Amino acid sequence: MPTFVYMTRCDGCGHCVDICPSDIMHIDKTYRRAYNIEPNMCWECYSCVKACPQNAIDVRGYADFAPLGHSVRVLREEAKGTVSWRLKFRDGREKNFVSPVRTTPWGSIKGPAEYDAPRPEDFAKQELAHEPEALKISGGLPALRPEQLKRGVA
């Protein structure tokens, strides 16, 4: 379901260019509006759709599986910290959802640089940096012990 841009709504501000993780939102060379240069590489993350201040980006389903006439649109309101969805089905039904952008106050989550640097012996472990403390799992991550593994077929 690649994204596309309503050219009359877009003002070419570049928010979608900034945020696209696939780097496929570019500025058109003739009209200086945003467009998706490679729709088949779009993974439908909706980042650009939510970031667009003009709500100029929409997502369309491929005709072979998405029913024509449906609509999935999203509105991010950063001042409220909300993301709202409106789903319209082709039979006329409609569903609306509202979600918070985050559930913890700003500044309450430490950034990577605010943690201690890993010790040399930490590099030999299977856990990632700051695990398992950061996962808040007492006793460490559950893992299979060697004696639990089958050795050949009995």
Add this chain to the structure above:
Amino acid sequence: MFTNNPFAASADFWSPLVMQLYVVLMIVLVAAGTLFDIVHKGSAKYFFDHWRKSKSKGPQQVGGGELVSLAVKTGLVDVLASGEFCNARRRLAHLLTMYGFLIYVITTAVMVFGYPTPAAPTPALLPLLWWMGGLMICLGGYWFWFFIRVDVAAEGNSALRIMPADLFILSLLGSVTLGLIWAYLQTRASSGANVFFGLYIIATTVLFASVPWSKFAHMFFKPAAAFEKRVSYANGTRSNLPGPADKPEQFGSAREHARHY
């Protein structure tokens, strides 16, 4: 310098009638180019199709009085104040360029048709406004082209890279900059004034003759799109967008500006 009508002063070089015919030709080129653009790209057809679809689907009917009110709001907010821009720098640059262009074009037409020769003394205010309009275009236009264009840093391109989207802004800046240089050289009685006058005419012709290939026509279709957007919000379709969230309202933040990497 700022009170000298450059068009009257060049009456010896180019007869006022030719200058007036040239201005009329430019107006015709803009009108014809815009009509061609509308037909070729189907923008008017798209607008009216979308308009009909949006109107019939809306849960609320928008009456004639409300339509007028929306049209006035579109004119005041979206057109006169460039209200659709979300980035303050882009909005300011656009306002400078837009109002500069209007002042510059209107004063040019008034001076060419109203005060074409030194025999008809030009009020000092007109050339002053012409200079002011030209300098506003330069300020807004160069600011935009060198510092605000999105595709430069994001694509790793040179700041001097030129592409078809630059046709409008560069021909506008070329026309105005060369026009101002010509007017300045004229007051200094420099022999280079005629050369710059020729370059000014070439750049101006490119600006107005390239309407079908440039974004000049945006000044016609953008207000139409802004009006259609306001109507879609008034009749409840909101272009299928959800309404403003009434919950949960927590941990909001200000919008960050695009950094373009």
